[in-house]
Amino acid sequence: MFHVHSKLSKKILKKFLTIYTIIFVFLFLIVFAGGGTFFLYNxxxxxxxxxxxxTNxxxxxxxxxxxxxxxxxxxxKLTRYLQEYYRNTSVQTYERVNLYLANFQTSDSVINYLFMEDEEGNLFHSLNGSDSEIEDVLRNSTEYQKIKETGxxxxxxxxxxxxxxFPSYYSCYIDSQKLYGHTLTICFCYDxxxxxxxxxxxxxxxxxxxxYNAYGDELYNNVETGSKKEESATEQKFFSxxxxxxxxxxxxxxxxxxxxISYKRLFSEFGWFLLGVFGLYLIPIFCALLYIVPANDKMLRPISLLRDQVKKFSIGDEPVQFFETEDEIGELSHSFYDMAVNINQQSSELSRKEYEKAVTYYKLLTTQLDPHFIYNTMNIINILARQGAYEDIIKVNTALTRVLRERLNTQNTTFENVSNEIVTLKQYQLIMDYRYHNQVKVEYDIDESILDKKIPKNILQPLVENAYYHGLSADTGEIQGNIEILIYPLEDELIIEISDDGKGFSExxxxxxxxxxxxxxMHKEKEAHIGMENIYRRISYLYGDNFSMDIQSEEGHGSTIVLTFPLETEDSRN
Structure with missing residues (x-):
């Protein structure tokens, strides 16, 4: 039903199912423990x-x-009849007691038979005629003999x-009482x-x-056969x-x-709950596959192709053919195509127009992009796509598009407002946060009075990039720490300070x-600190000797780059 066309899509799908199953199992265990506990409690x-x-x-x-x-x-009456019997024992006084017992029996329909026996063996009963079968059964029962002995x-x-x-089911209540100087054992047989x-x-x-009664004798059992006595109340166990x-x-x-309640009944009732949970596991997977597989094929294949073309591109090559995907990937492809075209045009123009050498060279240096930056950014997007983090892909892709667009937008101006440069820098920072998992904290301290002032275009990002890779980079390749950006006016000058708390430099x-x-x-073949040479040359083309760049550092305590140039706008410069 589902056809996965790329290896990357297969990996994403496999990872999705693995992560989803792990999360589901974890949640299932929580629900099972909670639901099971609640079920047992109920x-x-x-x-x-x-x-x-x-019991009631x-x-x-x-x-x-x-x-x-x-x-x-x-x-x-019973007391008087018994007194008369014991004073004058006769058939008449005997039958009078029996008649009274018979009348008492008829007052309650559940009394099937009742009799009394004194210590001498005299038996009084509620039947008109003595029923030896009932009397023998009841008088010979273990319960009757125990009460007769213990009183x-x-x-x-x-x-x-x-x-x-006898009725189909019966029980006897037996009691021993002293009455008129005689010990009487009374037995009521009930239906x-x-x-x-x-x-x-x-x-x-x-x-x-x-x-069970207090002696542990079973009084009632709803299971006819095969049941055994449960533990006593003092040995009660919830799970028997x-x-x-x-x-x-x-x-x-x-x-x-x-x-x-038997375990069979419990499992039978709880089984429907487990079946429902399993259904909840399958339904989201089915719904997700309807979207994930086609979305992966649509998004990841163009990204992979674009990444390969970006890796192969260098200045002077034919521009990369862009993809018409009608989404951020298409926009990124267009931006890179425009960047390639512009870089090639600027490179050609540099060789043809010597009289514009300074400005052209500045623009070229400004639009130079480290291919690894684009390659690494594409890898970030690739990783996010594998994780299914489509919202994050949009953020990174939009940030990269804006950074590329600002890099290329140097034909009409070589200066930009401080506020716009800060916005572009924050887009670059967003990409770096994704790449290094927010291990670098960037703080901004910008004087509001100079937000509309002009500074050389694309000057801040290389300075911050230098702090990332040479200020905060450890020998293990890990990058983490803090970067602080200060921009403020000082008399007729504008000061830019980029500080980090990294490893610093030796003297x-x-x-x-x-x-x-x-x-x-003077010697372009000489290498300064990465990025610093580019920045220094670009500013020198604009300001000549009317600027300064200083590096302050102490080994183990970070570094600070201080850039000072005239506080002026593009119009005043022109």
Missing amino acids: AKKNIEAKITTI IWDEFETTKREQIYSLLSTD SSSISPIKKGETAA VRDLIRNIKNAEDGLDIVQI SRGISCIKNSYNTLVYTVGI KRLMEIRENLKHAT
Whole structure:
């Protein structure tokens, strides 16, 4: 679907995908950690809310049943009937107690059966006739025997009725009380289908729900088989072997409820989140490829061709053929073409017109560009294109265009306002900031009164360039430090000071540079400090001996170039 035509485009695309994937993975890990934590937090809150509701349902059930026993034992009729039975034991007094228990049973539809047994084995029950099956099951149960021995109270686990005498699910509340000098063990057998229904409604979303009493006996379990006892409340673990769990204790009934959401359910719900995140990863890549691939082919191929032509160009060669790309690259190509044409024209004119030698030579020196500057700038644009920094490409390209345009615009004038020169210099500085990653700080201190004054055109940029490459350049090739530019009037003169805090020069080297500057106009084959010879000659063609250039430096403490010439405009000069 996508066709990449250049190696550079392939590299950019590969780098884009690599960087994008790294950033996405980093953000994904953050989102995963945050989302996972939030997801687990909500899951925990959900479990806690549900088991709190279940615990409250159980508390209400057990509390109600305990109050029923107290209500039964506190009635005057039962007390009187028992007193009569123990004073005069007979079938009549016995059946009177049983009848009262039967009437009490019918007052609550969930009571399936109730009976009382004293320490002598006398059994009172709520059925019209004794049901030995129910009595045998209940009286022989472990819970009943424990309460009978200890004299305490307890509710039995929920059990499934296996015969017609029992409801489908039942539980017994057993209590031991002293009444009229006798110890009575009371047992209520309840139909708990409504209780189970209420618990199941409340446990929706939980995979396992278990209720235990204070002795660790399981009272309720929503899993019929294959479940194991959860840790006690004091050994509670959020991450258990079966999933994430929470435990809720009841201080009223001394039971604790365990709620568990299985890992399978968690992964199933969290999987949709992961699938959505993966979709967010693919969609931006697809959209970006729709733009990046054609944009790279359109922008990078002309840049590569233009760079190759710029590298091959020298004065006297045929002008470079420009590209019609209708963007900044086309503008840059036009500017370089114009520059090449103008340089060639000026070079030809220099040989033909000796009488204009001074001014022509000045213009030629002004328009001389270090090919490495253009080559390096093109490389900067190339690197930014690889990074996809298209806004930065526009900035660098615009800056280079303006610098080239100002370099070439010397036919009509050899002087320029200070303010315009500062603007051009800042465009050059922008390119250098991109090249050296803002490691050089440039400060401007310009007297506002001379902003409209004329100075030789393109005089500031070479001075600043000299500070970059010879003031701040380290032996390792690294360039960093500070440059300060001062321009101010002093009586009838204009002073330009360019300072850096670089390595400076030894006293011997400084004397050599000053000596070479003295002979710059007489012996052109002699080399002064790079850029200084060009600047010195250009100013000498305009001012003769009516100017001065001095270099102040101390090894290890930077250098300062001080340029002094008459404060005048182009008109007054003419």
